[in-house]
Amino acid sequence: EVYPQSKIKGFIDLTGKQTIADQNFFDAKPFLEDLAPVRIRTNENQSDNGRTSGDSLPGKWGYINKAGKIVIAPQFDDANQFHQGRAATKLDKQWFFIDRHGEQIGEKYQAVGAFTADLAPVQVDKKWGYVAKDGKLKIAAQFDEADDYSEDLARIKIDGKCGFIDPSGEVAIKPDYQSADHFSEGLCATQMPNGKWGFIDKTGALVIEAQFDDVQEFSEGLAAARKDKWGFIDKSGKFVIEPQFDDARRFAEGLAPVATGHLRWGFVDKTGAFKIEPK
Numbered sequence: 001e002v003y004p005q006s007k008i009k010g011f012i013d014l015t016g017k018q019t020i021a022d023q024n025f026f027d028a029k030p031f032l033e034d035l036a037p038v039r040i041r042t043n044e045n046q047s048d049n050g051r052t053s054g055d056s057l058p059g060k061w062g063y064i065n066k067a068g069k070i071v072i073a074p075q076f077d078d079a080n081q082f083h084q085g086r087a088a089t090k091l092d093k094q095w096f097f098i099d100r101h102g103e104q105i106g107e108k109y110q111a112v113g114a115f116t117a118d119l120a121p122v123q124v125d126k127k128w129g130y131v132a133k134d135g136k137l138k139i140a141a142q143f144d145e146a147d148d149y150s151e152d153l154a155r156i157k158i159d160g161k162c163g164f165i166d167p168s169g170e171v172a173i174k175p176d177y178q179s180a181d182h183f184s185e186g187l188c189a190t191q192m193p194n195g196k197w198g199f200i201d202k203t204g205a206l207v208i209e210a211q212f213d214d215v216q217e218f219s220e221g222l223a224a225a226r227k228d229k230w231g232f233i234d235k236s237g238k239f240v241i242e243p244q245f246d247d248a249r250r251f252a253e254g255l256a257p258v259a260t261g262h263l264r265w266g267f268v269d270k271t272g273a274f275k276i277e278p279k
Contacts, residue, residue: 001028001036010068011036020068026057032081035063035100040074061089063102072102084115086133095122097135106135117149117167128156130169139169150182153202162190164204173204184217187235199223199237208237216250222270224248230258232272241272 002012011020011031024041039059062074063082078090086097086105094108097120113121119130119138129141145157153164153172163175164183179191187199187207198210199218212233216224222232222240231243232251247259255267255275266278 001030019066020064024059026059029079029081031066032083033085034066035071035082035087037061037079037081037087038064038074040070042074063087072098072100075102080114083120084118084133086115086120088112088114088120097131105133106131113146113148115148117152117154119149119154119167121146121148121154130154139165147182150184151186151202153183153188155180155182155188164188172202173200176204181215181217184219185221185235187218187223189215189217189223197225208233208235211237216248219250219252220254220270222251222256224250224256232256232270240270241268244272 002009009022010018013019025038027039029037039057039061041059060074061076061079062070063072065071076089076091080088085100088095089098095112096108097105099105109122111123118133121128122131124141127141128143128146129137130139132138143156143158147155152167155162156165158175161175162177162180163171164173166172177190181189187201189197190200191197192210196210197212197215198206199208201207212225212227214226224230225233227243229243230245230248231239232241234240245258249257257265258268259265260278264278266274267276269275
């Protein structure tokens, strides 16, 4: 999606060609599973009054295909992308899932996540459980917090501590952690009682000592980690790019964005050399 002068004007393809022109969109989210949520003008008198985003924008959310055709009519107060053929939508302060025809699947909830591993977290009476794609509750609402599944494990929180469950709802890693991220490349960042971050494997074993002030997930074999400054570690926990950056993000396609003085961002390769200088 593109926003010339902060106004949504449609979508471009990988060559930069505008393939979907302005269709009275007030807002939009990226395509996923060939559909994109868009906030659409529902009558000609609606105006954004200079606003560029937020719940105060007029219009309703619906979905378009890659030809720009509206395939699910604008009718929702909010709408998320499709995951595994289901999308979370909001109406009258309640969330529910729809299929690709726009039909409601299952009940309405206080809050929801996204479908992964054919399950999605949902909040029922201030507790979290998981529903299957048929809309039926598969894992009872019993957790204080619950996240989407990643690599067949989902982070849950019970009595202020984080652990992980498998797709059957069984506890796979006991809730012993102050905080935890999600699994990526077989490892998960966890925070220990000393406030430091390390990484566990899928058995719950600590494989990288909790020694970092902050970390991010592994991607392409490396993870951003902070000891005063940000650098990058390998799966042994050794810095392969020494801490030197004010901020850093994950690697993708061989490059990682990093920030230097005054938060100017550039991109480094896996040797730590700048391929795109900070600007």
